[in-house]
Amino acid sequence: MELFELTIHELHEKLKRKEVSSVEAARAVLARIEAVEPQVHAFITVTAKEALQDAAAADKRIAAGDVDLLTGIPIALKDIFLTRGVRTTCASRILENFIPPYDGTCVAKLRERGMVLVGKLNQDEFAMGSSTESSHFGVTRNPWHTDYIPGGSSGGSAAAIAAQQATATLGTDTGGSIRQPASHCGCVGLKPTYGRVSRYGVIAYASSLDQVGPVTRDVTDCAILLEAVAGYDPKDSTSVNLPVPDYVRGLANGVKGLKIGLPKEYFIAGLDPEVKKAVEAAIATYRSLGAEFVEISLPHTDYAVATYYLIATAEASSNLARYDGVRYGHRSAEAKGLVEMYAKTRAEGFGMEVKRRIMLGTYALSSGYYDAYYIKAQKVRTLIMHDFLKAFEQVDLLLTPVAPTPAFKIGEKTSDPLQMYLSDIFTIPVNLAGTCGISVPAGISQQGLPIGMQLIGKPFGEETILRAAYAFEQATEWHRQKAKI
């Protein structure tokens, strides 16, 4: 096995036993990036120089016997995470040359533990999209089949894992942006409960929905990385002050006796037959492992996408107001006067999808429309949340598809935003409810594209879904399948 193919835990063993050095691992990953990047384009910025410095520092730590699970591990981050001294663009022209003066909390935690940062990953502009086609820096391609999208918005995070351009990556998930690309690229991707991971230093799209989470090769890595970034942060008032469990230790507890709910609203007519088949097979696997299934109902599911596109865009319209050309980022060179400077800067700096969402959100918050749109959406959000809480009175977790179809072709939905929005139909409700969900490889289509299944947990029930995901992984071979690139 090549060094770049290893999981965190595998590479950690080799580093600990001094079979390889962190510099060797970093070199292998950087070489792999160079080799496949022309086909995949998962990165916006590759930080080769910094990576080798990080790796040398990690080797010193290892030599001194100070080996953490993440020490010397090559990690790449979605370009939404602020990294001190390393350009952070959020895939937007408006931040094309923005170099942050500070590290966000997650980044600081990973640096502390000795990660080797290999680069910043492509995504949809400001995390708005489901295909990584809205990036100012060009499209990322699905390593399994380069005519196809990798999913989004954390498409770079998933593609880099599938193409073995990083050992592990972090993404963010506002309406499915970790789980959907993980599903499309055959990785494990987890969206934690809202408040589990600090949002400080993560560029905001929709503040009440955004969460940071890992995209990894397997469930163990996912548990390791979640444990590294989770926890209360005094700098984020919405982070929750609850102890972080030892996720890795709980993995092997099995699913015997677990009650898994199947929400009937998620098994609809439009579901792709291959996706349906993969999910049914997963149900059978779990049955054989001793889990119990119950059909449940999430009656407000139909309203989730509409609700999401009011709340997320309303928050985004306000969150993105700071990109005004005054203090940092792009400023139009042509404008005369203040108002024109604002207008041209933002017209030039933002792409189509971002503008569309700013306009939608501005409209939803406008005087005279606020009650009919924003307030109503908040009420529906509460109903959706109650749907989940009610379901969790009966069951320990839910099993659903991640996306209605495997990855679609590049360009297929760019002209039809509504179709694009519907690809997040099974992931959005989890964000609205504020709970956690994980995408795990569960099949491969005839086209050769991966299919994931989603496990949804109770609020702060990450341990349970990780444990169920691990049991499935142990019982199947899907995670061993690799993109042929």
Added chain:
Amino acid sequence: MSSKYQVVIGLEVHVQLLTDTKIFCGCSTKFGAVPNSQSCPVCLGLPGALPVLNRKVVEFAIRAGLATNCQIAQRSVFARKNYFYPDLPKGYQISQFELPICLGGHLDIEAEGGTKRIGITRIHMEEDAGKLVHVDIPGVGDDSCVDLNRACTPLLEIVSEPDMRSPDEAIAYLKKLHQIVVYLGICDGNLEEGSFRCDANVSLMPKGSAKLGTRAELKNINSFRFIKQAIEYEMERQAEILDEGGKVIQETRLFDPNAGTTRSMRGKEEAHDYRYFPDPDLVPLVVSDDWVEDVRLSLPELPEMKRQRFAKELGLSDYDTEVLTASRELADYFEASLALYPQAKIVANWVMGEVTRALNEENRAISDCPVTPKLLAALLQLIEQGTISGKIAKTVFDEMYKTGHEPARIVEEKGLLQVSDSGAIEQIIDQVLAAEAGQVAAYRSGKDKLFGFFVGQVMKASKGKANPALVNEILLKKLNG
């Protein structure tokens, strides 16, 4: 203004809070630092930065609410007020909108015809914006720069009901509010530096009507004098419009202190749609009953209560109590002096007289008065003991004010000791009477009023040091004898 109309005034006051750090980050709030030196990712509005509420601000808001008889909301919510301006780093201001921290209070003011109650609609917390600085850069020309030191400093907005019916009532309310926030120690009360800013909503209605007229909002008023000027100008302007059969339009008007006029800033059509919505970066603020009680117990004695106590316990007049409680520092000075020299009326007279006069001459604050309560009490004791006369005491006071020395030392160094030696005084009197033989004759023929003249002459001859009681006694004996 024509007497046909009744003016209706409501006030919105912005109070800058005296916290050490900003409302949503740890940056210093100190005034006058190098531009942008007191800033961080949060108050610069950098991507990814998040606000964290300063608890001290909440405590100060509770103080203000309790002192103005408000209900303290158990749950209040921060909201974003969205608009673009270069001094507003995030493109929105974090404020409170639908659910503010304080609701439904009032203040009683002294108005024509007695005490009047002015309702307080609400008090909410918010962050201030930065400042635009217009500069002339060599080689570039006129340009605007942004200083974000002030961005994110904490403000309270205190909104009154439209309960005031004259500019004087508006001023009485503002002065009262000003006094309270300064007493509470939550604001330095500096109007010029903008620590206490006022917007006035002014409208006219026909006398006897119950239906409010259309209002104009007056901005940029930064002194009590200007408030009166601005409101009076606005009353005239609106009356003229109404007299001509016109309609006042709802608009925001800027007060021009140089011209003493107001001019239109933006009309209703141009009014911003601020698109307020709850800030998803901050959780709802929950204030427990215990917290409110703790703050209530820690409240200082407010001017109203102090006045009542001074009147009741010390027997001081209304005038005296009002002057002495004008500021917390003055009242503290008075009480500290009184503790060392427990004669209320005498101490009050000195504090309101010499002390205030000397401070006013230099525009100095009572807190750095060189004559400390201890020195003042020592001086008053010297008078009581007959060591110096009341007149000489004023000279000694001026010297103390200049040097900060003990009064006894000054009396000794300057030879100001009172002469109580009857032999010495007799000698001076004899000289005076000899020199003024004509006046002595006039006195003796019945012009009693001349007695004061002789006292004056004797005091003058003694350079003010003669004991006045002895002078009176001996003089009377000599003249009548």
